[in-house]
Amino acid sequence: MNDGPAQGSKGADLFLEDLLARSQASGYHLNPDMGFVRALVQGLLTNVERYGYPACPCRLASGRREDDSDIICPCDYRDADLAEHGSCFCALYVSRDVAEGHRPLASIPERRPAEGSRRHDSEPVAGIGRPPLPVWRCRVCGYLCAREAPPETCPICKAAEDRFECFLSGGPG
Amino acid sequence: MGMTRVEGKDKGSLALYALSTCVWCKMMKGFLAKMGIGYDYVDVDTLADEEKTQTIAELKRWNPKCSFPSLVVNGEKCVIGFNEDTLRQALNL
Numbered sequence A: 001m002n003d004g005p006a007q008g009s010k011g012a013d014l015f016l017e018d019l020l021a022r023s024q025a026s027g028y029h030l031n032p033d034m035g036f037v038r039a040l041v042q043g044l045l046t047n048v049e050r051y052g053y054p055a056c057p058c059r060l061a062s063g064r065r066e067d068d069s070d071i072i073c074p075c076d077y078r079d080a081d082l083a084e085h086g087s088c089f090c091a092l093y094v095s096r097d098v099a100e101g102h103r104p105l106a107s108i109p110e111r112r113p114a115e116g117s118r119r120h121d122s123e124p125v126a127g128i129g130r131p132p133l134p135v136w137r138c139r140v141c142g143y144l145c146a147r148e149a150p151p152e153t154c155p156i157c158k159a160a161e162d163r164f165e166c167f168l169s170g171g172p173g
Numbered sequence B: 001m002g003m004t005r006v007e008g009k010d011k012g013s014l015a016l017y018a019l020s021t022c023v024w025c026k027m028m029k030g031f032l033a034k035m036g037i038g039y040d041y042v043d044v045d046t047l048a049d050e051e052k053t054q055t056i057a058e059l060k061r062w063n064p065k066c067s068f069p070s071l072v073v074n075g076e077k078c079v080i081g082f083n084e085d086t087l088r089q090a091l092n093l
Helices: A010-025 A034-051 A065-071 A078-085 B023-034 B049-062 B084-090
Strands: A135-138 A144-146 A164-168 B004-006 B014-018 B039-043 B070-073 B077-080
Touching: A010 A034, A034 B023, B004 B023, B014 B023, B023 B039, B023 B084, B049 B070, B070 B084, B077 B084
Parallel strands: B014 B039
Antiparallel strands: A135 A144, A135 A164, B004 B039, B014 B070, B070 B077
């Protein structure tokens, strides 16, 4: 690291504290390497100063919120990357197996589509027909989410993955 | 276009497109420094508008997704992301 993370910065400490509390409360795991996390927090704070919102520190933001909304941390790609690769693009968030050291951390490919092929319309994602993703229902609290697979922990009630049922089938075929 | 030179061993022409806020980019720079390898880099997020647009266009020729870090080796290939094994292979280390 060429410019060391500001260890004593009050703003960074508060941001990190809040991030830890929020991730724990919603069943997500931060990277256990706190030096890594602190460096990312510094990047997020830089972007808050620059753009007015915490754009992903590992992606180039445009500075126009409407074009960057998909990469405001936590980004739209976090869940899919956690499921497939065990970490988000920055590795701020990691899956449980990575957090517990059962899976190594690695730089992962960019999931965000290239500029020009990003979704901009505000049409509802799902119509009356088959939705583009399956919808999962937490049998404990009723939380619904549309994604490839249920989350490892319900973000609302913290129930485990096996308490989810497929509520609506979706996706191709 | 203004790249910053880091002096070191000659492992070919290395142009690193990075972000000042990105931890994987910092790891890439740290690895090259540890190996004592010379390279040129630009932190694209710190550039002024016109130069930024120009640099992004340049990078897109190598990496259409314009993700970071991207290391262009000898104007021939582009190593995307930081992975020590891939990098060692690309630079014959």
